[in-house]
Amino acid sequence: MSKYSNEKPVAIVLGGTFPHIKLIENLKKRGYCTILVDYYENPSAKMAADEHYQESTLDMDKVVEIARGRDAKLVISTCIDQANVTACYVAEKLGLPAPYSYETSLAVTNKGIMKDCMVQNGIPTSKYVFIKDLSGFEYAGLKFPVAVKPADSNSSKGVRKACDLDELGRFLDEALKISRTNEAIIEEYKEGREIGVDCVIKDKKASVIMTRERRKVVSNGDPIQQIQGSFWPADITQRNIVALKRIAEDIADAFNLDNTPLMMQTIVNGDDINVIEFGARIGGGENYQIIELHTGLDIIEVAIDSFLGCPLTFDYKAPANFYADIYLYTEPCVFGEFSGYEELVNTGVIEYLHVYKARGVEVGAEISSNNRVGAFLVKSEQIDELYEKINIAIQKIETFDINGRPVLRKDIYCCG
Template sequence: MEKPIAIVLGGTVPHVTLIKKLKDRGYHVVLVDYLDNPPAKEFADEHIQTSTLDQHRVLEIARENSASLVISTCIDQANSVCCYVAEKLNLPHPYSYKTSLDVTNKGLMKQIMADNAIPTSSYILTDSVENIDWSKVSYPAVVKPVDCNSSKGVHRVDTKEETIQRVSEALELSRTHRAIIEDYNQGEEIQVDCVSTKDGVKVVLTRQKKKIAGKGNQMVLNSIGSIFPAPLTDNLYQKAQEIAQKIASSFGLLNTPFFYQAIVTEKGIQVLEFAPRIGGGLSYYIIKELVGFDVVEAAIDSFIGKDITFCDHQLTKCYSTNLLYMIPGIFDHVEGLQELKDSGIAHDIFVMKNKGAEVDSDMRSSNRVAAFILEAQSYSKLNELERKAIESIELRDKNGKPLLNRSIYDFKTL
């Protein structure tokens, strides 16, 4: 009996786990990725080198292979292609193609949130610098393309001149040549990982982002890691749960993992954006390790139409992820990371770039070089461990030049 065919869109590192689990379920896995040698290639049965975002080509591939499943678990635009192909071929999928468009376009997403009273910041859309309605722009603000992955083109701006520059860049990055300008909310950024099940919407895990140190507006609005669980009051945690339910109801999410990012302000929680998928990077590992929920298995169940089950789990310790970025250069190796794990200081360690990888100064998620996880009994102890760990680590090029961007690390006591 021939194995069913699963088409996986995107050969990213997180999709290595997806491919392994699909093969464990008996699928023959065909990987689609435009790169010649993506990280997940060696784990797939076949690799077809083409763009995951070319929905017509992916449709052809699915038809040619009589695919039973087309799936991508942590790439926004690819998830949309999956839903498009699945609807064309009458294959199972977690939500409609229309919903996938609503959530991969930040302009559409913001409009639906506003229409459904989901608390979010004020914003405007523009397709050119000339068409910006300056009467609706207040500073500080955030500029971003409406439809890019990996935090590309997301910048804080404080002046009209900066806004013009960043909007021009965002329009170039946007596939639809549109940008969004939204109010910058002061406060702590959190991420709320959730799952929609037949028993309702559950909050799986909360995290507080550790933001970039300093005031330089040249930096993108990205984090250097997260703290688990987020230090929320009981009232704010309840509000986070209510928002999760409202998002699922507003976007028709019935059986899928999803997460949203928000700012905790003086006025409460303000949602930045959300995604009906699992997070990239270390997200799968963190959720499985800390709360015992296999979110990749849940994502597969969502795509094949099987009910997701989830059991609540409360954390008894504090944890943190710590992401290592470098100044521009060619990465060769990390020093001090393995020693952290061997000594028991680090719960686990990860190297995300291969030797010889060229990395620029843009702090998007795809430029993370390495990471480590710490655990402690309190937030203050966690902060102390983070400081000691960073002091003992260095990234270097082949000539021994130090590359770790130390200027971005500043550990606050919670």
């Protein structure tokens, strides 16, 4: 018998990302002792957890060892693809609850397996090839431009748009180096607006909770595919909403998903919809908070119930305002602090600014989600005013490294 058996039930949270602060808080309200597993010394969610093990969430056997040693009753990650895989693996090894099987977790996180299954089940997605090197690409029948991405990475690392073979070769090499399985996806690049969709699947039926339009950074010739933020709700038609609901249900059928959140990344061009990829989880960043502000739904509670195998019960309302969450990126630096945002909060220009990095954390050069140092939220009843608030905030907010040098990348934003 574990020496911890007389204490609170233990929940192990995989990944110290910002949304997992709320996850840990919710688990504590349910009576759990919370243990965070994260490779970094000072991840965002560390202070919220009862304990922190500085181990990689990708080391599945180590997480099994920790979970077995602490007699964990739950191993959970709500918004990190690869950590979800680990959670499902540990659950099967130890007989713990999980929203779906380990095999399913691989299918909904490996982009190659995902694309194969979508095509086989008639889910609209762009033409693609699953590849380990450039040999054979010319026979795939793809047309430029194409998108290149690692098959199994987090954080949108290595996702690039290639317009010719020279760019393709360079970006494919980068993607293969990032991939843990040395595999990449090359797919035809679809024109249109990138629309994110947050759903809940219950009894194989989809409820479309919220939509958002993802806006890419101004890249000045660099073909990165990262976003500066999202505008909620997306300006799409009711016909689009009906189609997205049907596609979500087709995904649930094809991948044997039920009683789970589901997020989709899609390209919408008129009535034409293509699925870029999806996750059987909630979104990262500010998603959980904006969904709650917009609709009243605590989507993290839905995710916990999904992991526990509890039937999902949820209510939500239609959004009444416009919101935009804007991510903040810096030059390569050792992160110091933000300034200028307190007055913006006090005057109602922004609702809040969340800091994602602790002082002293090194920030890399790539514009990717793991290098975001923070995000702010703006709200308005009018879309034009929303743009005005964003522009004011970008002008007023500054980020400094530990030596006091301004490092915020203000060149990547374009609003309006």
